[in-house]
Each structure stands twice: as C-alpha cells, then as structure tokens.
Amino acid sequence: MTDALLNERELSFQLYELLDTEVLLQRPRYAEHDRPVFDATLQTARTIAAEYFAPHNQKADAHEPTFDGEKVKLIPETKAAWDAFAEAGFLAAHHNAEDGGLQLPEVILRASMAYFNAANIATVAYSFLTIGAANLVKSFASDSLRQRFLPAMLDGRFSGTMALTEPGQGSALGDLRTLARPHEDGSYRLFGQKMFISGGDHELTDNIVHMVLARIEGAPAGTRGISLFLVPKILVDDDGQIGARNDVALAGLLHKLGYRNTTSTVLNFGEDTGAIGYLVGEANKGLSYMFQMMNEARIGVALGASALAYQSFIHALDYARERPQGRLPGSKDPLSAQVRIVEHADVRRMLLQQKTYAEGSLALCLYASSLYEDAHTAPEPQARSDASELLDLLIPMVKSYPSKYGVIASDIGVQILGGSGYIREYPLEQFYRDNRLNPIHEGTEGIHGLDLLGRKLQQNGGAGYRLFCQQVRLGLEQAGRDDNCAALAYLLSGALDRLQEVTESLLGQVAADAHSGLSNATPYLDLFGRVLVGWLWLRMALVASRALSAGANGSEADFYNGKLQAARYFMDWELAGIDAQARLLASANRTSLDMQDQWF
Amino acid sequence: MTDALLNERELSFQLYELLDTEVLLQRPRYAEHDRPVFDATLQTARTIAAEYFAPHNQKADAHEPTFDGEKVKLIPETKAAWDAFAEAGFLAAHHNAEDGGLQLPEVILRASMAYFNAANIATVAYSFLTIGAANLVKSFASDSLRQRFLPAMLDGRFSGTMALTEPGQGSALGDLRTLARPHEDGSYRLFGQKMFISGGDHELTDNIVHMVLARIEGAPAGTRGISLFLVPKILVDDDGQIGARNDVALAGLLHKLGYRNTTSTVLNFGEDTGAIGYLVGEANKGLSYMFQMMNEARIGVALGASALAYQSFIHALDYARERPQGRLPGSKDPLSAQVRIVEHADVRRMLLQQKTYAEGSLALCLYASSLYEDAHTAPEPQARSDASELLDLLIPMVKSYPSKYGVIASDIGVQILGGSGYIREYPLEQFYRDNRLNPIHEGTEGIHGLDLLGRKLQQNGGAGYRLFCQQVRLGLEQAGRDDNCAALAYLLSGALDRLQEVTESLLGQVAADAHSGLSNATPYLDLFGRVLVGWLWLRMALVASRALSAGANGSEADFYNGKLQAARYFMDWELAGIDAQARLLASANRTSLDMQDQWF
Structure with a gap:
C-alpha cells in the first residue's frame, strides 16, 4: 500500500504552471521570500504530515474520543501532532512577521494544509479551527482581547472553536437563542446550548477559546440581533495567565460516521451563573464578522474534501496497478496471464473520474486561494476588488463541488478495490466515511x-x-x-x-x-x-x-x-x-x- | 423516530395493483392458498422482523462478531432472530408442501424478505445465504446428499454459505485454484483458501454447509474446469447426525464498513488432510449450477438494497416532517414561525429522489420475482419461456440499479438529516454503510x-x-x-x-x-x-x-x-x-x- 499523501508533481503543476504563484514574490509583503522558501514550506508540511499525522489516522478512527464525565480523552498521538504543527509555525504562518508569523501567502499555506488533510483530517481539524478562530480575534477583537488571547492561539497553547449551531436552529442562524446578558464590568454572561461544536472539548491545549454567536438581551430578532463573543473555557487574566474554569460545560460527545478524532460536542454555556464572554467588535454585527471568515472556512472544508478525494484516487490507482484479475474482453485463453485491473477499460474510466474530481477540486481550491490572496495583496485596487467579487461569487461552488464530487471520488475508490474497499483492513472505507462530512458542514x-x-x-x-x-x-x-x-x-x-x-x-x-x-x-x-x-x-x-x-x-x-x-x-x-x-x-x-x- | 420498516400501502400497491399477484391463486401449485394467506405471510414477516430483527440492528453494528481463536461470537439476539425466522417456516417457505415447505410463491416471499432486510440486513443474511445454499442442494445434489443435509437446512439446524471467491481471483471465477482431490470412497479432499465468505463461521447452528467451487485435480483450466462441492463444517453421517470437525478452519474475520453482524471470513480448506467434500451434480459443471442460482441471489441483493433505500427514505421523511428549520424564500419576518423542512423545495426534491429510487427499486425486484415465478409456474410453456428470457436479460439491471441508486437514496437520507445524519445517534449513517456493500457483492x-x-x-x-x-x-x-x-x-x-x-x-x-x-x-x-x-x-x-x-x-x-x-x-x-x-x-x-x- 502506498504512503503517498499527494502527488508532488501535481502540486507544483498547479502552483507554478496553472497558477502563477511566483508572481507573488514581486509583492512587497513577500519580498523577503523566494521560491525555495515556498517549496521548503511545502516540504515541511509534507514531512510533519507524514511523521506526526498519517501514522495515527487509522488508530484514532478505531479509538475515538471518550468522555469520562470529567475529561475528554484522545489518543496521545493527537497531542504530538498538534505540537509539531504549532512548533513548525503553521498556526501563525499567514500572520505578519511583526506578529510572530511567517508572512507566507495563502495559496502556499492551503497547499501545505492539503498534506495535513490528506494525512489525517480529523486530527488537523483542531489546528484548522484554531486558525479560523484566531483570524476572528485578530480581525475584530479589541486590542486588549487580542493581547490576552492571540499570542497563545498563534503558538499553540490555546486552541479555538466556532460555536454557531444550536439544537433548535441548524442552518438558520437567525433563529439562534443563546442569550448574552450584559454584566456591570463590561463583559457578558452567556446562557444557551450549542451543538455539533467541533473541537469543543479536549485536553490538547491549556485553554479553548470559543467564538460564540449569541443574542444580547433585547437585541432585534433574526440575523440583525446576533453578536460575536469570545468565551474561554478557562478564564484568562490581563497578563494572559489562565485561572478558574468558566461556566462552559461539556454536555456530551456526539459519535460520528467519520472524522472521529475531532470531538463533536454539545456545549452548555451558563449552567450556573453564566459563561463569561467578551463582545468581539460591535453589538449585533456578529453575523457579518462570521461571514467575513466564512470564505476562508469554506475553502478550507473544500480543500479537505479534495485531499480525501486525492487520497482515494492515489490508493485506488496503486491497487489497480498491483492487483491482477481477469483478462481483457476477447482474450479467451484461460492459461494466459491475468492482467492488472488498471488494464480494464471500466477501471480506467473510474480512475479518470476520480482524477478529474480530485485534481479539478484541488485546482478549484487553490484558484480560490489565489483569488483570496489577490483580494488582499494585489498591487492594483481594481485587481483586488475584482478578485474579491469573483471569489464571493464562486464560493458556493468552491465549497460544494469538491464536497459533492470528493465523496463520489471516495466512493469510486471503495468500488475499485471491491471487497477490499469495503473492509477496514484497507484505508478506502475510512476516506469514504471521513469525506461524507464535507457536504454537510459549512453549508x-x-x-x-x-x-x-x-x-x-x-x-x-x-x-x-x-x-x-x-x-x-x-x-x-x-x-x-x-x-x-x-x-x-x-x-x-x-x-x-x-x-x-x-x-x-x-x-x-x-x-x-x-x-x-x-x-x-x-x-x-x-x-x-x-x-x-x-x-x-x-x-x-x-x-x-x-x-x-x-x-x-x-x-x-x-x-x-x-x-x-x-x-x-x-x-x-x-x-x-x-x-x-x-x-x-x-x-x-x-x-x-x-x-x-x-x-x- | 419512526419504527416503520416498509410502507404497507406501498407493498399492497405493488403486489396487487401494479403486479397481478392474485392471478397466481389460479395456478395448481397455489390452489390451496388464498389472498388472506398471502397477507398473513407478510404480516408474520413484519411481526418477526419488528420483534426479533429490528431491535438489535444498531447494537449488532456496535458490537460486531469477534473471534477468540476458537469460536466466533455474535450478540445473542442474533440466534433468537435466526430461530424465529426458521420456526415461522421462512427457510422452507418456497419449497413444496411434500418437502416440508409452505409452497408459497416467490413474489410473496421476496416481499416478506423485504421486511427482514429493512429491519436488520446483517442478521437476516444468514437466512438468505442458507436459503440459497439449500436451493443448490435441492436442485443439483444426489438423493443421498439431499437426504443427509437438506432437512436440517430447511428447519434451521444447519446454515449454509456460498464459497466462491479466493484471494487471488476476485470476480474472475475462471482463475480459482482450490483443489479437489478424488478420494477412494467417492468423496473429495479439498485444499485452498476462500475469502469474503459471508456467514463462513459462527455458532448459530449445529453445522455450516459450505457450497464450494473448486477444481478437480487435472480438470481443464478456466471456467470449464470448475466443480461444485458440498463441504460441511462438521461431518454428518448417513442418518444426518453430526460427528467430527471437518478440515475447514477459520483463518480470520474481515472487518467491514457495514453489514457488520454478518461474519465475513477467510476460510482455509485442507490445512491438514484435506476438507472432505462431496461433488454436487456432475464434475466441471459447477459454474453452470451456480449461474442457475445467481438470478435468485442477485434479486436478493437488489431487494436488500431497495429495503435499505426505503428505510433511508422513511426515516428522512419522518425527520423532515418533524424538524422545524428556517422559513420559505421571500418570508422575511424573523418572528414568524419556522417551517418544517419538508416545506423547503430542495428537501422535497431530495425526498422525491429517494422515493423514486426506493419505490422504483422495490418495484423492479418484485417484478423480477414475478418473472421468476412465471418462468417456473406460468400455465403456458410460451409464457414460461418468455418470462425466463426476459428475466435473464434484465438481471444485470435488476442487480445494479437498486444497488447503485439505493446507496444514493441512503446518501440523501444522511444529507436530509444534516449533522444528525452524520452521527450514530441516528440510524441513517448505518443504512448508508450497510447499503454500500450492495454495489460490490453478487457482481x-x-x-x-x-x-x-x-x-x-x-x-x-x-x-x-x-x-x-x-x-x-x-x-x-x-x-x-x-x-x-x-x-x-x-x-x-x-x-x-x-x-x-x-x-x-x-x-x-x-x-x-x-x-x-x-x-x-x-x-x-x-x-x-x-x-x-x-x-x-x-x-x-x-x-x-x-x-x-x-x-x-x-x-x-x-x-x-x-x-x-x-x-x-x-x-x-x-x-x-x-x-x-x-x-x-x-x-x-x-x-x-x-x-x-x-x-x-
């Protein structure tokens, strides 16, 4: 069985032949970098993904997180992977050098992320969510909140979540009911239940920073009355030191079809005196802040779907090249040698289908990332605005195409292996299960x-x-x-x-x-x-x-x-x-x- | 959550309005029956399925069969279900009254089987396989073999398997290598390994009768040198009494994505002196015997796929009718009540898609069963031969359409429930996993x-x-x-x-x-x-x-x-x-x- 995560030739084709990623080096923000830096970043991602993420992908699936009423337990390899990711600087890689980041372009980081997704999508989800939560803090939180929380989220001491969904509301955010009551000290007390919160509890980090959508008492109904709050699992003082538990409790873990090493949680905010939360940005503008982050998250989910599709393709191709079975139509001699199944036209049809879905999806995600990059760093204002318009239009397809066709690519992978595709002794069935989440989350x-x-x-x-x-x-x-x-x-x-x-x-x-x-x-x-x-x-x-x-x-x-x-x-x-x-x-x-x- | 297995109105529509099942009562074989007998049979199936099969469907999935090196253990509910099925006479229901059967028509039994498949496809697989193996014994084995094995297979003391696939050959049966060496007493000694043998080992019955394809020493290469053998797990004397273990050993269990309560086994025949096997029918005609049984098995697999599709549809519909979420486009008032998701056009589109796949697949399977019935019992020779020709032509679609579109119906069921579809707290993800086998087995x-x-x-x-x-x-x-x-x-x-x-x-x-x-x-x-x-x-x-x-x-x-x-x-x-x-x-x-x- 192959241990390849992606096809390096494919990645360099997409980055440097299809997209003109090297042109970014002419932009002031990346003037200190060169192509070898980009390539070394990818190489680092590949190495860490192979050494710290891939080896426990199957084990974590078979030993999913458990909750003993007090603590959530993950297999220990998860923590080692989290640390390796953080130590290599990937949590902060897109941040500016002055904030402790590597100041790397979006498209290179997305390509790096594809390696982690391919290796172990459930373990790297903690990092993915933390990056998203940190982006919210960085973009919209006050200076004092930023100073208290951001450094720890960038170096891996704190992780983050996005807490949107509630049991009674699902995709219709306008109906969310978690209540935020103003407190005299300027903070808020939150009361409500959130569901399907990925990474909502675990012991990987000293603290978990929940980015929570809630409604301030008396706020308008619907989407116009939603505010964004930072609610830490453990309270943090002005110096960034952690102290007492906040009133945020794990009501239970949900047990998923795949993506099992990512805890999916039901969280109770305010079982007692209320969960202490801090308003991020202005009141009632929470949804607009979330929307600004959603393009990122949606490209991220689509990239995960693409990486799993690619894994399904690589493994099916590897099997098809090694497995002898049957003969070509017209070849009647039973004593002739069996052919490898890649020789059968129908297997080639399935592999072509996988290839077009996997590589087409990856190309779509990297193209979207290049638009995101251009929207932020293209030299001409018109180019920035064009990229932004185009990306906004395309996001629904960027999220949906890889998610839908990625699952089909994983389904075809099962089919190419036949009976072997259906058993847990081979990795295809896990890709199929893991990938099935992607058409559900992020819309x-x-x-x-x-x-x-x-x-x-x-x-x-x-x-x-x-x-x-x-x-x-x-x-x-x-x-x-x-x-x-x-x-x-x-x-x-x-x-x-x-x-x-x-x-x-x-x-x-x-x-x-x-x-x-x-x-x-x-x-x-x-x-x-x-x-x-x-x-x-x-x-x-x-x-x-x-x-x-x-x-x-x-x-x-x-x-x-x-x-x-x-x-x-x-x-x-x-x-x-x-x-x-x-x-x-x-x-x-x-x-x-x-x-x-x-x-x- | 609903506990419906199928829609009774739908079943009566298909049997008595779409198909003219009552016309069978005019045929001599069914002259003793009437419509109430048919309906009571369906009712019995539904009751046993609901009482003995459905309740442990989820439990058996979570506690799959284990092998301690000596015995295979299943959860005990499996044995109770096996017994209830056998005691109600379903193992022998299509056999003639003189052989201890209920002499019921194929299409009624298939419709009955749909209830069991809907309730617990993995548990009823043992019965399904035994019925198929018994049909082979009945149709092709010698009188003495029939007398020794068939009664116990019809009353539930012995179960049966079909042992075709080998590790090196997969779908290309012509390449199978299990060897049968003639023994002086007229029996054979078999040597070889079979893989993906469903129900290949367990403790549900006193004995397991393996119907094994093998090649007699010196037989021609390819499909023309394949013979069929009856190889019991435990030897049986002329009076039908069981004795010593045969040289058939469980090499290991395979661990499936779904269908988990059906053991999937690797079996070694002849680790020592050779597994004692008895030739069924003539030498080198094994594949033609198997082919005569395959139409049955293929309709059976398709019916299972249809039943799981139907379960996915019923549960998704039930959820869509109860779950309030969002409002219709154009309805802007956030204070208006949420609508149930069945009101959303896109959810109705998904439900319609499920309905056409599930009911269309069920109709296809029951139509194919009616052709099978006509091929055997239609009064006119021309009608019998026409039905046989038509069924033979259609079998590839009868097997493939429900298997392919049934999985899609199960996939849509996951999607309609969204996050709830993806977690094991709801049954949809299991239907999706179970159903994924159907596009693989039986071709x-x-x-x-x-x-x-x-x-x-x-x-x-x-x-x-x-x-x-x-x-x-x-x-x-x-x-x-x-x-x-x-x-x-x-x-x-x-x-x-x-x-x-x-x-x-x-x-x-x-x-x-x-x-x-x-x-x-x-x-x-x-x-x-x-x-x-x-x-x-x-x-x-x-x-x-x-x-x-x-x-x-x-x-x-x-x-x-x-x-x-x-x-x-x-x-x-x-x-x-x-x-x-x-x-x-x-x-x-x-x-x-x-x-x-x-x-x-």
Whole structure:
C-alpha cells in the first residue's frame, strides 16, 4: 500500500504552471521570500504530515474520543501532532512577521494544509479551527482581547472553536437563542446550548477559546440581533495567565460516521451563573464578522474534501496497478496471464473520474486561494476588488463541488478495490466515511444554491458573474487556437452558453417569485460548478498542450498526456448532461415545488 | 423516530395493483392458498422482523462478531432472530408442501424478505445465504446428499454459505485454484483458501454447509474446469447426525464498513488432510449450477438494497416532517414561525429522489420475482419461456440499479438529516454503510455491464431484448391514451428510442472489436436501467391515474397523487441525461480506452 499523501508533481503543476504563484514574490509583503522558501514550506508540511499525522489516522478512527464525565480523552498521538504543527509555525504562518508569523501567502499555506488533510483530517481539524478562530480575534477583537488571547492561539497553547449551531436552529442562524446578558464590568454572561461544536472539548491545549454567536438581551430578532463573543473555557487574566474554569460545560460527545478524532460536542454555556464572554467588535454585527471568515472556512472544508478525494484516487490507482484479475474482453485463453485491473477499460474510466474530481477540486481550491490572496495583496485596487467579487461569487461552488464530487471520488475508490474497499483492513472505507462530512458542514448544497441564486449572482450589480464569464471566454479563446484543446473548448463553450441562458432565465424567475424561482437552486449550483471546473480543466489542458509542444518527454510527457486525457474525459462525460439540465431549469420545472407533504 | 420498516400501502400497491399477484391463486401449485394467506405471510414477516430483527440492528453494528481463536461470537439476539425466522417456516417457505415447505410463491416471499432486510440486513443474511445454499442442494445434489443435509437446512439446524471467491481471483471465477482431490470412497479432499465468505463461521447452528467451487485435480483450466462441492463444517453421517470437525478452519474475520453482524471470513480448506467434500451434480459443471442460482441471489441483493433505500427514505421523511428549520424564500419576518423542512423545495426534491429510487427499486425486484415465478409456474410453456428470457436479460439491471441508486437514496437520507445524519445517534449513517456493500457483492456494475452487452443482449437470438422492447412499447401505448400519463409516456418513449439506437450501435461495435466495443458497457448498463425503471414508474403512474379517475379520495388520493408526482420527477429529472449519454455511447467514445496507465 502506498504512503503517498499527494502527488508532488501535481502540486507544483498547479502552483507554478496553472497558477502563477511566483508572481507573488514581486509583492512587497513577500519580498523577503523566494521560491525555495515556498517549496521548503511545502516540504515541511509534507514531512510533519507524514511523521506526526498519517501514522495515527487509522488508530484514532478505531479509538475515538471518550468522555469520562470529567475529561475528554484522545489518543496521545493527537497531542504530538498538534505540537509539531504549532512548533513548525503553521498556526501563525499567514500572520505578519511583526506578529510572530511567517508572512507566507495563502495559496502556499492551503497547499501545505492539503498534506495535513490528506494525512489525517480529523486530527488537523483542531489546528484548522484554531486558525479560523484566531483570524476572528485578530480581525475584530479589541486590542486588549487580542493581547490576552492571540499570542497563545498563534503558538499553540490555546486552541479555538466556532460555536454557531444550536439544537433548535441548524442552518438558520437567525433563529439562534443563546442569550448574552450584559454584566456591570463590561463583559457578558452567556446562557444557551450549542451543538455539533467541533473541537469543543479536549485536553490538547491549556485553554479553548470559543467564538460564540449569541443574542444580547433585547437585541432585534433574526440575523440583525446576533453578536460575536469570545468565551474561554478557562478564564484568562490581563497578563494572559489562565485561572478558574468558566461556566462552559461539556454536555456530551456526539459519535460520528467519520472524522472521529475531532470531538463533536454539545456545549452548555451558563449552567450556573453564566459563561463569561467578551463582545468581539460591535453589538449585533456578529453575523457579518462570521461571514467575513466564512470564505476562508469554506475553502478550507473544500480543500479537505479534495485531499480525501486525492487520497482515494492515489490508493485506488496503486491497487489497480498491483492487483491482477481477469483478462481483457476477447482474450479467451484461460492459461494466459491475468492482467492488472488498471488494464480494464471500466477501471480506467473510474480512475479518470476520480482524477478529474480530485485534481479539478484541488485546482478549484487553490484558484480560490489565489483569488483570496489577490483580494488582499494585489498591487492594483481594481485587481483586488475584482478578485474579491469573483471569489464571493464562486464560493458556493468552491465549497460544494469538491464536497459533492470528493465523496463520489471516495466512493469510486471503495468500488475499485471491491471487497477490499469495503473492509477496514484497507484505508478506502475510512476516506469514504471521513469525506461524507464535507457536504454537510459549512453549508449544504441546498444552502449554497440559495446563496448563489438568491444573492451572489446579483451582488454589486452582478460584477462577479460578469467577471467570471469574461474569464471563461478568455480561456476559450486561448484554448480554441490550440490544436489539442480546440475540441475541448468547443464543448465547454456550449456549456457556458447554457449556463448564461439559464442564469438569465432563473434571475427572471426569482424576481417574479422568490419561492418558485429558487426551488431548483441546487441543480443550478451543480451545473455552475461543472462549468467552473470544466474551465479549470481547459486551462490545465492548455498548459499541458503547450508543454508537450515545447518538447516535454518521458515521465513529463506522460504527466501532460494524462492532463489532456482527463480534460477530454471531463468535457465528454462530465459536461454531457448540461443541456438537458439547463432545459429543465429554464423551463421552471415545478416537480419539487408542486409535491405535497401528504403525497409522500 | 419512526419504527416503520416498509410502507404497507406501498407493498399492497405493488403486489396487487401494479403486479397481478392474485392471478397466481389460479395456478395448481397455489390452489390451496388464498389472498388472506398471502397477507398473513407478510404480516408474520413484519411481526418477526419488528420483534426479533429490528431491535438489535444498531447494537449488532456496535458490537460486531469477534473471534477468540476458537469460536466466533455474535450478540445473542442474533440466534433468537435466526430461530424465529426458521420456526415461522421462512427457510422452507418456497419449497413444496411434500418437502416440508409452505409452497408459497416467490413474489410473496421476496416481499416478506423485504421486511427482514429493512429491519436488520446483517442478521437476516444468514437466512438468505442458507436459503440459497439449500436451493443448490435441492436442485443439483444426489438423493443421498439431499437426504443427509437438506432437512436440517430447511428447519434451521444447519446454515449454509456460498464459497466462491479466493484471494487471488476476485470476480474472475475462471482463475480459482482450490483443489479437489478424488478420494477412494467417492468423496473429495479439498485444499485452498476462500475469502469474503459471508456467514463462513459462527455458532448459530449445529453445522455450516459450505457450497464450494473448486477444481478437480487435472480438470481443464478456466471456467470449464470448475466443480461444485458440498463441504460441511462438521461431518454428518448417513442418518444426518453430526460427528467430527471437518478440515475447514477459520483463518480470520474481515472487518467491514457495514453489514457488520454478518461474519465475513477467510476460510482455509485442507490445512491438514484435506476438507472432505462431496461433488454436487456432475464434475466441471459447477459454474453452470451456480449461474442457475445467481438470478435468485442477485434479486436478493437488489431487494436488500431497495429495503435499505426505503428505510433511508422513511426515516428522512419522518425527520423532515418533524424538524422545524428556517422559513420559505421571500418570508422575511424573523418572528414568524419556522417551517418544517419538508416545506423547503430542495428537501422535497431530495425526498422525491429517494422515493423514486426506493419505490422504483422495490418495484423492479418484485417484478423480477414475478418473472421468476412465471418462468417456473406460468400455465403456458410460451409464457414460461418468455418470462425466463426476459428475466435473464434484465438481471444485470435488476442487480445494479437498486444497488447503485439505493446507496444514493441512503446518501440523501444522511444529507436530509444534516449533522444528525452524520452521527450514530441516528440510524441513517448505518443504512448508508450497510447499503454500500450492495454495489460490490453478487457482481459489480462493471461485471454486469459486460454481461449485458457482451452476452445477455444476444442470448437466444436477442429474444429477451425483443420482448423487453415490446413490453415497454405496450406500456407506452396504454399510458399515451391516459390524460395524466401521456406527457410521461412521451418522455419515456424518447428514452426508449435512444436505448434502441444505442443498443444497435453498440452491438455493432462489439462485433467489430470486443475490447473497444465493451469499453463503455457500464454507462450503457446505467442507461438501460433508467429506461427500465422509467417503464415501471410509467406503469405505476397509469395505475394511479386510473384509481384517481375511479374516484379515490382522502389518503388514497394522496397516495396516488404521490405516485404521479414521483413519476413526473423521474421522467423529467432522472431521464434527462439520456440523450447526451446515448450520443457518447453511439459515437464509440474512446476516452477510457485510450487512457494509459502511465498517464495517471
């Protein structure tokens, strides 16, 4: 069995051939770095992931966290991995040097994170959540809160969580009921229950910093009355020293299908006198702060889905290359040697499908990270604003495509191994279980479909959508002039036409009636996602074609030929249903809308 | 949480309105029965499933079988369930009264089995396997073997297995290497290892009867040299009394993703002097005997997949009807009440999808069972032979469609519950894990695609395929004259045209070159399956439409309206991609075939 986490050649292709990551070195923020620094960062991530994360991935799954009524216990390898991650500086890697960070660009850190996700997504979730919580503190908390909490979150003494969901509310944040009562000392006392809080309790760190959404007593109903609070598990004095327990209690652990080493908790805030919490930023603006962080979290979840898809692909390919079974159709001699299953056309079809999902998803996440980077550090204000518009538009697909198709890639991995894919003696079934979480957290497809069609498309006068169409047209034009890519561009061009027609139609439907107009938002999201990933595959094909024309040979030619063939597969098979899907959407198909509860 | 196993109204619709099960009462074999007997049988199945199988489904999953080096231990509820099943006569229910059976028709027993599958698929697998093994003994074993083994297999003292797969061979049975050496007493001594043998060891019964495929010393290579042996775990004398252990040893248990209460074993035959085995039927004809049983086993696996899909649907629907969350688009008042999630169009879309997969799959399995019944008991020889041809043609889709789409229905069940779908505190994640086995055992899609396109379509001059097309055309004609169904018939008619065109094209491709012609057999199988299930949905819609015209009202009208709406969903959304898929197949798309191993 292979122990590869990702394909290094693939990663360098994506970072330096598909994306122009080296151009970042010209920006002032990265002027001190060079390409070897980027590569060394990736190498460090790979080494730590292989040494501290991968070895206990299966063990942690088989020995999930337990709660004895007092403490949550994780297998000890988890703590060693947490420490190694922190000591290498990854918790603070994107922060400025003056704040103790490594001042590295987003896209390099995302690529690094892909190694950790591939190695052990459940263990690295503690780090992932802490980075997100620290970003909230850094961006919106007062200086004094920052000074008390941020240094410990950046060096690994404190971890963090995002505490949004409540039992009675699920995805509809506007209905959350956790109450924050103002206290005379300027802090608040929180009362309420939060559910599905990942990393909500454990003994990995001295403290856990919960970033909690709650409603200040008397605040308006709905999303406009939500505020953000920092609620530590253990109280911290002005010097940053920890003291007494806060009134935050673990009500219980939830037992997941996968991702098992990440505790999923029910937390009670304020069983007694109230959990002491500190307002972050202004009152009633909590949701807008969260939204600013959500793009990050959503790219992060999608990256995890992509990494698990990639693991499923790597392991299935490895098996298919080693496992002899059967003969090719037409070969009737029972004494002839068995062929390796990679020789069977149907297995190659499944591997191609995995490859297009895994590499397409990874490309989408890294492209989104490059937009995030540009939105923050591109030299021209117009470029920053364009990147920001485009990213905002694309986030629903960036989250949803890798999550949906990543699980399919993991499912195919099980299928390629057959009986061996179904047993815990092989790693495929765990990837399948772990990956199944990703279409659920950080917004389901249903939520993102509504966000895309009900909001994002028309945001700022539809600027993001116009930019996207321009970018794809540009790609089509370039690819249309390339012999290897013209036929691919032709197919994608038809799909883009359909997307544009159906978008116009749907926006009209939504304007006429939001309820019916949005009823098919999820299939629309899926259609958009496939066009988007099709565009990335076209770009990858063009890079590959040019490299082949420039004389790539040997294993390099193999690599580029694989890219071209996968792009052909994508345009032929993955875009095939789009015409029919677009017709249903444009005709305002009412089957779901007209279905009645009592008819089920 | 609901404790419903299936929907009784649905089952009676399928048995008595869609299929004409009562017509069986006119056949001599069933002349002693009446409709109340059929209904009482179903009721008994439902009661035993609810009392003895369902209650330990989750417990058995959490406490899977263990092997201490001597014995395999299952939780004790498993034995109680086995006994209740046997005592009710279900092991022998399809056998003739003179052999101690209940002489019940196949389709009633399959419907009964659906209850057990829904309640606890892993526990009932022991019964399912025993029924299959007993059928082999009954059909092909000598009188003396039958007398020694069959009574105990029919009353539950002995259980049975099918031991086909070996570590080095997987789906390619022609390469199996287990050796059978003739012994002077007329029996054989077997040497070899079998893997993934379900129910291969346990303490539920006094004995386990393994039906083993092996190669007699000197037999031809490939599939023509395979013989079938009866190899008991414990030797049995001429009077049927058990004695010493045979040389069959459990090498180990495999640890599955789901279906955990069914032991999956590696068995060593002949570690010492050889496992004593008895030839069943003639030498070198083992595979043909197995094939005669495979139609049964494949319908059985598909039925299990359908039942799990149905469970996922029932539980998701129950949750969607109870869980309040969010508001409908356009409803901006945060103080208004939350709606139950079944009101959200996207949730209704998911439920409709589940309904079409679960009920369509169940209909397909029961239809296939009715063909099996007709092939054996229809009064006219022509009707028997037609049913047999048709069933043989359809088996690849009967096995594959419910297995593939059943897992999707279970996946959607997880998604509808969201975070709750992902945790073991709810049953959805277990259905998802259990159901994932079904696309693997009894032949993957890849295997069935090759079987369909490479063999079944042209079997007996294409008789089965011609019959199928005639049947569908007949259904289209009838539905085309019905106001509610004409539009549905129009859509299915287009899909049938595509299927016929693409079939003709692919048969030409296969004739020209088997390797390339069969390279897209799996997508073809999928296309065929969707047309087939579309036809069943059209038939269900027509029954519903006529019932509504005849004045059905109240909950009956709701039921029939649901059928019509689900049929609309199926024709609109599930058949939508067929044109594009057919174009790819007819154009002999070569992307999978041309992909090279070294390009991955």
